[in-house]
Amino acid sequence: MIKTLKNISLEKLTQKLSASIVYAILSSVALNFFFQPGHVYSSGITGLAQIFTTLSVKLLGFNLPVAVTLYLLNLPLLVLAWLKIGKRFTIYTVITVTLSSIFIRIIPEYTLATDPIINAVFGGAVMGAGVGYALRSGISSGGTDIISLYIRKKTGRQVGSISMIFNAGIMLIAGILFGWEYMLYSLLTIFVSSRVTDAIYTKQRKMQATIVTKQPETITRALHDDLHRGVTVVNSAEGAYSHDNMTILITIITQAEYQDFKEIMKKSDPTAFVSVAENVKVLGRFVEDES
Template sequence: MINAIKNLSIEKLTQKLSASVVYAILSSVALNFFFQPGHVYSSGITGLAQILTTISYNVVGRNIPVSITLYALNLPLLILAWLKIGKRFTIYTVITVTLSSVFIHFIPSFTLSTDPIINAVFGGAVMGSGIGYALRSGISSGGTDIVSLYVRKKTGRQVGHISLIFNGVIVIIAGVLFGWQYMFYSLLTIFVSSRVTDAIYTKQKKMQATIVTKKPELVTKTLHEKLHRGVTVVNSAEGGYTHDNLSVLITIITQAEYQDFKYIMKKIDPTAFVSIAENVKVLGRFVEDEAV
């Protein structure tokens, strides 16, 4: 049992680090292949970093690279994540932000199209894919995603919807400084990115697991310790064919916990019958586990 949980932890670590690399690549592609060549301002802190880079020439006499402004803007938000979201979560986010800044700095810009609408749509789709994949893997891409996660933990609202509000303020700044057409291009980018993010990031979706098992005590204890989930136990159930004495367990998990749940059940009771109902509605107290 201990070895099984240890293997699970290693798998989660590998998944998170892989997600950091994937996001870093996708964000750098979105920025250097679409946003920068198309003069489209991205969502969130990345868009704000672009704005600061654009106006930096008038302030300091040269353009500060986006990678540097992006990293500097993320620093106070990383402090917020450390204090309010989770320490391990923040460590992974630091890794993600650092990799992203490095990839953005070293991957050269390449013009695929000069049409700002094409750049806005495809850049937003690529960026949204990176953000959604990162969040689904339990890490943040930094920036306003940290604020969105914090607000979602308090309100339960979807991350993409929260980001849309924060990002709207940023693109208005772009419109005021550089022209309203840039605001509309950026709004298109934000809309596409938020829709793709919500489509990929399904952690907030809840699932009901019904478990028929001969080991109710072990299953209940493990789900409580490893997933921090409560379990409702129905004793004295009987198998219709075998007439064995069984117990029925009912618990609610999130989409993000499903792989861990499946792995745990496979290790502690591979003969159990498990039924999963997706996208269930929950009334009452349901606490999402801390992002790690």
């Protein structure tokens, strides 16, 4: 783990830590200001932690805090992530899960509204904003992210469909144990949260970069090594004004990789002509970085 930490740049670690803090605060506000007071269950591991906390009161007679159940539920999943998904991914996730549990514990529970629909909508919006920002920053909140990525690696199934099945199971448990109205409120939360997440999270948007350069080998190697992106090379292009021999490179990146792409171009060939088209459709195999 120490060796892995040494390989992470201080700048990147600071960026990930900042994103983890933002997510931790937003998820804690959603939980303590809306979900818990409104008896609305969140999606994913957070919703499962709420269920365990509610059951601890009903069955054991004492309140096991959500922050504790959330962390305990994530522990075996973090071990799974370390062994099967990636060490760097796991380190970022440990930071996020730890900060989330701490903030959930220290931010007091406060009732802003008693209407469960209001709590479902606003809680879902705040949680969706936190999840969207986390995903856009390349971090994971743990829980179902780990389960979905692991099952995807084993079976090839889409992460979205796996998460949907898991969340459906949580909603069903909440409905059976505590009443079907809670399931309906929680479904509303999931819908609002997913819409807000989609509005903020732009990693899935593809961009096509067309590069006209005299340094094709340097740029291609950087795109392969740093972004793990394939490149199509068109040789023997000619500048209409200078008549210089040029090479055209075409690659597809995600919007989340755009800043890194600009840095690569600045270092590899600052004189290159680069054209970027947004929101392109891609057919065929396109791998998104999960680490």
